Amino acid sequence: MTSKNSCIEPENEGNLTDATRRDFLKQSTLLTAIALTPAPLVKAAENGWDEKIADVYEKVPVNIEVNGVKHQLSVEPRATLLDLLREQLDLTGTKKGCDYGQCGACTVHVDGHRVNSCLTLGVMVNGKKITTIEGLAKGDQLHPMQESFLKHDGFQCGYCTPGQIMSAVACIREGHANSATEIREYMSGNICRCGAYPNIISAIQEVKEGGQEV
């Protein structure tokens, strides 16, 4: 063993110098990187193509309007709308719960319809209008559904709340909030592990019965 810090060094590489080990690490890292690189990029690299050609595979221009503000973005095809909102636009009100379309914490409105932003690719909402929880209030004036969730204690930990509220607003707009039973069915895509369901239903019923514009 040439190195004193040999506790993780394989026995059969005893004659490697520090320098050659660094080279080995560099090379193997590079090989791993190539192995993880998408086929078109590797092909582009192998053929010595201009990197700009490879870039075409990487990012796609996306123009969207989020909460009334227009954005011109450059987006990887694999980025979900949820990640785009949170990571690129710093709109962290929309929550990542399960990230597999099972919990509803990521619910936003696309052109007025509620969807799971975790299963929506950012490139597929090009040209569309997105509303997130940050877009409901008018300045300091909370949306009636936000007020009602506060009044009825429609949450405990609050993690599912942005998704619950976006879904609740859509539930009323769709005309599916005419009874507690109907609300339960049409809010079933939003899971609350604290179990605030009865209060969430009360909050929605009050807004619905109050007849306020949502």
Add this chain to the structure above:
Amino acid sequence: MKQFQYVHPSTQQSVLDAINKPGTKIIAGGTNLVDLMKRGVTAPDKLVDINRLPLKGITATKTGLHIGALALNSVVSEDNLVVEKQPLLSMALKSGASPQLRNMATVGGNMMQRTRCTYFYDITMPCNKREPGSGCGALEGFNRMHAIFGASPQCIAVHPSDMCVGLAALDAVVVIAGRKGERRIPFTGFHRLAEDHPETDNHLAKDELIIGVEIPDNNFAKHSYYLKVRDRQSYAFALVSVAAALDIDNGTIRQARLAMGGVAHKPWRLFDAEKALIGKPVSEESFKQAAQIAMQGAKAYQYNAFKLKLAPASITEALKHASGLV
């Protein structure tokens, strides 16, 4: 998720050209595909977004309803024509997924969704559907959700759709476009049993595109019911589901349509039970007899034997609702 190329052609021809290459997948709503890509169950090199194609329409024709492949599940379930002429389809759609997912999922995508077998989803487990030849984790594993009809020793997964169970019962026809033109196949012949090729869910060729489904007019609108039995009341896949449609004349059954979900690798149409109902009076006794016939050939595994009782009870219950007995 692995990086991939993304294209969104504006014509059917360019979609057909684009999908005819290995490593390419179509994306419509993405509710299942994006999920599978995140988990590494599938890793396409290229996605062809077909949402620019004009395939969203729902129209009445001389012989029935035509529903475009890109019509959203939520839109179809609440469409006036569908609710009036084919309420069974509306009921089946509304029992599936969540309102958010139904706002994204399309008719064609619903047909193409993969099984929710946990061994298919877990890439550390063997699965002949995901990786042919690797074995079936469910066969000797936790197979509570699995098939009781038509299973193969290689795969005992079930098709997860509700919509497809409704369409199978309603004699729907799938309209498919390929590079040589259009073809039509009966809905019951679209999906396939696992047999020796569990990796293949259906008879759509790699270079073909679903463009719509047609449902012939019928006399079932007054007596239809979709019953879905699951672990929670909403937003869960079926343990067993039943699509029941009856044409009743003065207390006697003239025609019947029955299909089940959650029991086979494809929507499971119950032809023999339907025949047994023709000419019978509307009664619990008739329905129980039909349910018994429907269960012929059923086979349970270690954890799903409860389906051998749940399935016939569900058939009887669905028929009681459809006929108006309850």
